[in-house]
Amino acid sequence: MTSLGGVEMVDWNLAVATATRLVRPGPEVTREEARAAVSELRRHAKSSEEHVRGFTGMQPDRPSESDTPVLVVDRPGWVRANVAGFRELLTPLLAKVQERRSGTPGGAVLGAVGGKVTGVEVGMLLSFLASRVLGQYETFAPATRELPGGADGSGRLLLVAPNIVHVERELEVDPHDFRLWVCLHEETHRTQFAAVPWLRDHIQGEIQAFLSETDMDPSTLLERMREVAQSVAGGRSQGAEGEEKPEAGRAGLVELVQTPTQREILSRLTAVMSLLEGHADYVMDGVGPAVVPSVSEIREKFQKRRATGAGRLDQALRKLLGLDAKLRQYREGERFVRTVVDDLGMDGFNRVWISPNTLPTKSEIVSPADWVARMRS
Template structure:
C-alpha cells in the first residue's frame, strides 16, 4: 500500500465502502428470480464459448482456457475494480510518493488526502457500478471471494446480474435472448485474451507507459479528483450543443477525467491505447451480432433498442458523467471498432482479419481504425 507519512494516498477500503453505500439498489426481484437469472447467465456464458470460438476461429492458448466466470452484484463489481485500479495505479502512486513526499502537496495529501480521495473515487465507482453489464477483468490479482486465472494476472469474466436484469426490463426485450447476447460480447473479450497470450502484457505495458509520463504532485491529483466530483454533483456547466459546448471545451471544462490528467507527452501512448481498445470493443460487437442470428432469435430488436439506449443516456446528468469519465469516447470505440472489423473481414475474410492478433506490430493504429484499407495495405501488403 503506497502511503505518505503512514497515511494512504488513496484509501482503497474507504473507496469500496463509499461506493457500496452510495450505489443505487438493483431492480426488485424475488429470491427465485435472482437465482434463475444467475443460473441462466452462467449457462449462457458456458454456451457462448463454443459460439464465439467457432465464429472467430480463435482458440485459447495452452493453459489459458479456464478463466473463471463470476456472476456478481454491484458491490462485487466495485470490489473487483478497486482491486484492479489499486494494482494498475501502484507504480504512479509510488512515483508520486518518491518525488513529492517532502513537498507541500505531499504534506496536504498525507494528512487528509487518502480519505478524501478514497471517498471521491468511491463516488465515481458508485455511478459506474449500476451501468456495467459485464467486464473481462484483466489486471486485478485473485482473491478468495473473486478468484482469477493463476499466473495470468487474475483474469476473470464478470457478469453483473442486477444490471442485466435492469436493462432487459428497461428495453422490454426477451430476457433469455438478451442474457445470451450480453454473454456473447463478454465471452469475446475472454477469448481475445485467452487466445492472444501477449495481449494482456502489451496493454499493461502501454498503461504503465502512460502513467509513467504523468508529472503530477499529490495535491494536483486531489484537485483533479475534486473537479470530477464537483461536476458529478452538478457544479459544472451542462453539456449543450453548439457554441456553449465549444466554449466549455476551449476553457478546459467539459473534458473527460482522462483528458484532465493527461499531459502532452501521453497523447501518443493514449492514441495507441485508443486504437487497441476500439479493436477489442468493436470486435466484440461484431461477433455478438454475427453469432446472434443463429442463436438469439430477437437479436435485431435487441440491437436496435440497445443502440438507442447506449446513445441517449438517461438524461443531462448521465450525459455529463459519461463525458467526464470518458464514456463518450468508449461509445465511439464500439462504433468505430466494429466498422473497422466489418470492413477488414469483408475485404480479407476472418482468417485475414485474425492477422491482427499476430503481434503488437499488427495491431491497427488510431488512423487505421478510421481507414481500414490502410491496415489491409500495411499488413497484407496490398495496394488499391
C-alpha cells in the same frame, strides 16, 4: 503501496465504502428470480465459449487459459473487483507522487486529507458506473479468494446480474435472449485474452508507460481529482446567464494530465480498445442470428438506449467520464472489423492478433483500407 506514515494517496477501503453506499439499488426481484438469473447467466457464459470460438476461429493459446472463472456479481461486487484492479494499476503512479510529497512541508497532513478525498472521489465515480456496466473482462486485479483468477494468473469474467435484469426489463426484450446476447459480447473479450497471450501484458505495459509520464505535484493532482468529483456531483456548471460553462473537470482526469508522449500512448490505447470492443460487437451480432432469435430487436433497442442515455444528468456524466468516446470506439471498431472481414475473411482479419505490430493504429481504425494495405505490403 508505498505510504508516508502509513497513509496512502488513495484510501481504497473508503472508495469501496463510498461506492457501495451511493450506488443505486438494483431492480426488485424475488429470491427465486435472482437464483434463476444467476444460473442462466452461468449457462450462457459457458455455451458462449463454443459459439464465439467457432465463429472467430480463435482458440486459447494454452489449455490452462480456458479455466478463467466466470463471476456473476452484484453492483458492490463489481465495485470491489474494479477497485482491486485500479489499485494494482495505479500503484506505480501513486508511489511516485507519494515519494515527491514526502519531501514537501506538510506532506503527511496532505496525505491524510488527500487519501480520504481521493477515496471518496473514486467511490463517487464507481457508484455511477456500477449501475451501468453489464459485464467486463477484468484482467489486472491479483487473484484472491473473493476474486479468483485463472490458474496462470489471468483475469476473470464479470457479469453484473442486477444491471442485466434492469436493462432487459427497460428494453422489454426477451430476457433469455438478452442474457445470451450479453454473454456473447463478454465471452468474446475473454477469448481475445485467452487466445492472444501477449495482449494483457501489452495493454498493461502501455498503461504503465502512460502513468510513468505523469509529472504532477501532489497538490495539483489532488486538486484535479477534486475538480472531477465536483463536476460529477454537480452534473453541469452554469454561467451567470445560464449558459453552460466550460470547466477543467469536464474533460476528465485523463485529459488533464497528458504530455505529448502520453498523447501518443493514449492514441495507441484508444486504437486497441476500439478493436477489442468493435470485435466483440461484431461477434455478438454475427453469432446472434443463429442462437438469439430476437437479436435484431435487441440490437435496435439497445443501440437507441446506448446513444441517448437516461437523461440530461446522465448525458453530462457520460461526457465527463469519457463514455461518449467509448461509444465511438464501439462504432468505429465494429466498422473496422466488419470492413476487414468482408475484404480478407476471418482468417485475414485474425492477422491483427499476430503481434503488437499488427494492431491497427488509431487512423487505421477509421480507415480500415490502410490497415489492409499495410498487411498486404
